[in-house]
Every structure is written in structure tokens, then in C-alpha cells.
Amino acid sequence: MDDHGDAPHGPHGPHEPDEIRRFWSRLGLPGLVDVHTHFMPERVLRKVWEYFDGLGPLTGGMEWPIAYREEEAERARILREFGVRAFTAMLYPHKPGMAAWLNDWAVDFARRTPDCLHTATLFPEPGVEAYVGEAVAAGARVFKAHVQVGAYDPADELLRPAWGVLADAGIPVVIHCGSGPAPGKHTGPGPIARVLADHPRLRLIVAHMGMPEYEEFLDLAERYGEVRLDTTMAFTDFSEGFMPFPRRALPRLAALGDRILLGSDFPNIPYPYAHQLHALERLGLGEEWLRAVCHDNGAELFGLNGPELR
Template identity: 60%
Template structure:
């Protein structure tokens, strides 16, 4: 049972629901590769975007876990999340290096956090990406939609080359959901992988809504994976349902699918991110891999 006598943005019932799922599978907990921790003034702007997202996205987007940083960290701990990321990303030049410094400090103070770094197409990017890799970054975040940049921008050539050589995974938001961007969609990523076929990409949100295109890339390229962030949930199925005829291929690709939640910015309770995967009925072995084992192997989590 969970005890929520301390202030935290969760109920005992949802905490118990999360823990019942991973315990029922015989797991030691969850690895969540897609969570957001960032400087508060940046996070406030992200929350303001979701607060105003209704007219742009055609629906309300209430942030379910809007709370102080310490309470959000404690929420994940009580859910049984063994490791998580901080998914920082810039929307303009001269921002990424500062975010990387913040991400390094956050991970140093929170051992369960996979140290996260990011980049932007700018002349300084190869230098600060090299510094991030050499000092212990374990995952990068690339947000094509928010950053409004092409993944094949020449200013990123040296960045991708370094990441490919170091095999540090990149969670990349490159699908056209929830709203398309100038450079979103599978074609720029396909061109990127033709140039860097060993690039370790984790396609966020299963590539919503271009599901099959990104599934094909994961099938073709050894180091391309997909994360489940927001996928299969009632919220996402309403506008961008995952095609049922792709489910057998999901089962076959089980070792390349990682659990992600988008915590704290999700518009529903955390248990829904897990039960949505359970409802696919792809078997307990598949769920064990998705919720924990695939990411634990990728990131060397004991």
C-alpha cells in the first residue's frame, strides 16, 4: 500500500494501481524514459502552453501533476519508478548549453534520474554536445516540433556523428502529433538515418500519428526504438488511434519498445499510461520488456 500522508500530487489509489501492475509482472519497478524536469521558469511556460492548447489542439489539456519539483520526484518514487529522464529541450539558440548545465545538476542531486542533455542547430552545438557526452550524459532530447529545426540541418552533422559514435540514445519528438511542425514527419528522420545508420534514436510517442512509418524505421535500423508516451491511452486514441493491424508487429518488435509517460504534463492519471499498454493484450513478457527490462538493458540499470 502507498502512504500519501505527505503532500504530493497523487492519490493512494493510483499509487497502488501503478505498483500492482509492475508487481503483478514480477518486476522490481518501472523505467520511464520520457519524463520532464526542467528549470521552473521553463516548465511554467510549458504548462502555460498546455493551458492554452485547447483552441490549437481542439481539446483541453489539463496538466495532471502540476506540483513543486520535490513533490513530483516523490510521486515517481512512490509509484516505483526506478529510473527516469529530465527531457529538457530548447526552442531557440543559446539555450541548450544552459539547459545541459541544469540537467547535469539535477541528475547529480537525483540519482534515479538518467542525466539528460539536449542540443540545437547552432555553431556551438558540437562543442557542448561533446562536453555533455564526456561528462556523463546518458540520454539526449531532440524536439523537432518545438525547436522548429530540421534533423538534417548541416549545423547538426557533427552532433549526430558524435552521438552515433558514443551510442548515447536520443529521445526524438519527430512525429506530427499533437500538431504538425515544419520539419516533423518520417521523411527527415529517414534521411538522417540513411546518413547515420547506427544512430540510437528513441522515437517519442510511437511517432504519432505516422505510426507505421516509424515502425518501419525501427524494424529496419538496429538502434532505432520507440517509446509509448501517451500512445494507446483513451486520450490519444480519440484523435490518433493506433492501427490494430500493426499490433502483431508491435509484439514482434517488443524488445525495441520502451515505456514513457510524459509525466508531469499528461492530462490523465499515471496509471492510464500503464493500463493502456496492458489493454493491447500482447502478453506479460512483452509488458515486462516495455515497462522495465528493455530500458534497463539499454541504460545499464541493475
Template identity: 60%
Template sequence: MPGAGRAGREGAAVATTPGPRGDADVPGYLRELGIPGLADVHVHFLPEPMMRKVWAYFDRAEENYGLPWPIRYRTDETDRLRRLRALGLRTIPALSYAHKPGMARWLNDWSADFARRVPDGLHCATFYPEPGVTADVRAAVDRGARLFKVHVQVGGFTPDDPRLHDAWSLLAAAGVPVVIHAGSAPLAGEHTGSAPVRRLLADHPLLTLVIAHLGMPEYDEFADLVEAYPNVHLDTTMAGTDFSNRFAPLPDRYVARLAGLGHRVALGSDFPNIPYPYAHQIAALARLGLGDDWMRDVLWHTGARLLRLPG
């Protein structure tokens, strides 16, 4: 049943179908919306030893972040793939990111193999400011990489590092989207925030960037970049959830702004490294009350366009 929603941009109320209560409800919810599935641009698969190290880091979340972060989907790769398919993902990204020299090349090799052995796996890649980075990015694009990921805080580099200039130019020309974690939550870094990304876009205005976590907590600053540059998008990862509302809630005025950006906002989840059920991300977006058309754009149309999915 449609529920009451917020006022739209014109002031009229918009109907929003209540979000799913649990993971088992997600396929039915998608059928109610009339969309063929989920186009999630922010999913992580890694070599198992590296994934275990990531989970061990989150096990120390109270030390690192000041709050617990229990991993909800701490299972093997086969089970995680099964769960994502059951939820309705039409392709499964395997985002990784390098945090020191020498990592990106072997991660890209692993990601290419993931895409070969997983029929619905999406070929992803990463890069790092080091000698040979342009050749590495070119090799990944030539092999068919359709989505890149970089993490400014974990990597400890500025996105406008001169060593990355040619790599960014190559990606802009190829139109391959890059998910970039540049916001200052949950941890700020020397190069987080919108200013380095703004400098990057001044040099590469046609880059297809996807700002992870809506740029949390610098929401409005990153939304300004979406409005200023034609290929900049946002992903919803963790935004509006009960968990992130504890440290980076969405201001009401920003939620109203999101109403007009649905075609530039894509679903992101951070699966499997989330401390709540996958369905809660979708329910958190639905309870913003921005309308079913907005939800259709966010859950399917925007991501499907970025990932070049059929339908």
C-alpha cells in the same frame, strides 16, 4: 489474475495481466509481472520558471490543439520526485529540449546539476542546430549525459540539418540514446514526419534513436525505421490512452505489428505534463492484450538496456 489477450504472432492467445486501476496499484502490478520497477525514458524536469511556462502553454490547449489538456501533476519538484519513486521508477530522467539558439547550453548545465543533486536522477541533455553544437554535445557526453532529447516541431528544425552532422556522429559513436519527437501529433510542423528521420539514419545508420510517442500518428512509417535500423526504438508516450485515441488511435493492424517489437519499445510517459494518471498509460498498454512478456519488455527490459540500469 491473467486476462485473455490478443493472438500472438504465431496465432496462439497470450495472457495479459490486467493493468493498474490507479497509481497506488502500480507497484503491485510490477510485482505480479516480476520486474524490479519501471524504466521510463520520457520524463520531464525543467528549471521551475521554464516548467511554469510549459504548463501555461498547455493551459491554452483548446486554443493550440482544439481540446483541453489539464496537467495532472502540477506540483513542486520534490513532490513530483516522490510520486515517481512511489510508482517504481528506478532512475528519473530530466528531459529538456531547446527551441532557439543559446538555450541548449544552459539547459544542459541545469540538467547536469539535477543529476548531481538528485541521487536517482538521470543525467540528460539536449542540443540545437547552432554554432558550437558539436562541442556542446561532446561536453555533455564527457560530463556523463546518458540520454538526449530533441523536439523537431517545437524546435522548428530538421534533424538532418547539416550543422548537426558531427554532433549526430559523436552520439552514434558513443551509443548515447536520443529521444526524438518527430511525429506530426499533436501538432504537425514543417519538419515532422518520418522522411527527415529516414534521411538522418541514412547518414548515421548506427544512431540509437528513440522515436517518441511511437511516432504518432505516422505509426507504421516509424516502425519501418525500427525494422530497418538496428538501434532505432520507439517509446510509448501517450500511445493507446483514452486521451490520444481521440486524435491518433492505434490501428488494429499496427497493434498486431507491435507484438513483434517489444524488445525495441520502451515505456514513455511524458510525466508530469499528462492529462490523466500515470497508471493509465500502463493500463492502456496492458489492454492492447499483447501479453505479459511484451509488457515486461516495454516497462522494464528495453528501457533498462537503453539507460544502462543494473538488473
């Protein structure tokens, strides 16, 4: 096993679950809702890890040690131990003909992983409207789109009917469309603005807070009431070192507190999971904001609130 997997708790340490549980307990929460975690077929995930290990261009050439390089069942167990009561299987194709196969895998994963929000994906290709509709009928609750890795224009005409299906169904789409950690041909706010102009009710969740075009994606969230942003890797020491969030935008972040969602990028993060939580806390936006971001916004969006909760 590689260096990151030798110790049973990796570089994050055996006390991290207790640390994380203390974090959400003192906020009076029943746990966390993380809208941006990665589960996918093991051979696909291994290739993703190999890419990170190889310091490829999509990572900006930065060293990116995977902190939670465990087998699938162990990764799910770790999230549960942290008190993550709902998470996602963010999976994405990089070429045509791959999305429908990933969606088939995701159906089975959701069946055997009840705390995972059934996730699906899409790609601009003939037949995309049909398989997106099939995924919706099969119970998909969230979609993942990766403009950077897929190297496609989200405003591609092939995707227009699929976006319409998702807008009509009210199903959120977590979309990596910002230009971090490295820009792509179709990243940035422009293509997404064109999608939203056609589908203003589309529930887009902009991954990574739109890093590094934070303020431009905040503009879109302020313009469109169904646009949300996830915190994935934003505000951490790692990201602040090369794509810092502008302090002048903190009041806007506070004002959009009902549309910011916790995301982590687990397991593909180069630091302990707890660091993302502490990075949010040190923004100084208050406990009400933290409660909304770390649990309540996601619980409301995905209908997770029940009589057993607060």
C-alpha cells in the same frame, strides 16, 4: 494554487501508487523504467504549463489539464512512490543559445537526483558539436530532441557532426519527430529517414510511437536495428480519441517488443499515470511484452541491471 494543485494527490487519487505497484509486482518486475519524463528549470516548466493551459497550436488546440502540477521535489517523490526506479529529465530548447544553458542545469539536477538518467539536449546552431561533446564528457546518458517545438530540420547540416558524436558514443536520443498532436514544418518520418541514412547506428528513440505516423516509424525501426520507440501517450483514451494506433500494426508492435520503451510524459499528462500502464496492458500482447516494455528494455539500454535485480 490552481485547481489541479489543490488536492495533495490531484485528479489521480491517493491510491494510485498502490495500483501502480500492484501492476509491476504482478509482472515480477522490480519497478518501472520511464524514458520520457520532464524535469527542467522551474521557470521554463512553468512556461510550458502556461502553453498547455493556453491551448496553443502545438497541442492541437485541445484541452490539456496537467495532472501532476507539483513542485520539482514532489514530482520526483511521486515517481519514486510509483516505483519508477529510473526516469529522465526531458528538456529542450526552442531557440538558439538555450541548449547549453539547459545542459548546465541538467548536470546539477542529475547530481542531486541519482535516479534520474542524466539528460541533455541540442539545437541546430554553431557550436552544437562542442557542447554535445561536453555533455557526453560530463556523463549525459540520454539526449532529448524536439523537432516540433524547436521547429528545425533534424537533418540540418549543423546537426550532422553532433549526431555523429552521439552515434559513436552509443547515447540514446529521445526525439519528438512525429506530427502529433499537431504537425510542424519538419515533423514526420522523412527528415528522420535522412538522419538515419547518414547515421545508421544512431540510437534514436522515437517519442510517442511516432504519433500519428505510427506505421512509417515502425518501418524505420524494422530497417534500422538501433531505432526504438517510446509509448508516451500512445494507446491511451486521450490519444486514441484523435490519433488512434492502427490495430493492423499490433503484430509489428509485438515483433519489436525488444525495442519498445515505456514513456509517460509525466508530469505533463491530462490523465493519471496508471492509465498509460493499463493502456499498454489492454493491447493484449502478453506479460513477456509488458515486462520488456515497462522495465527490461530500458534497464538493458541504460545498464541498470544489477545483482539485486531479477
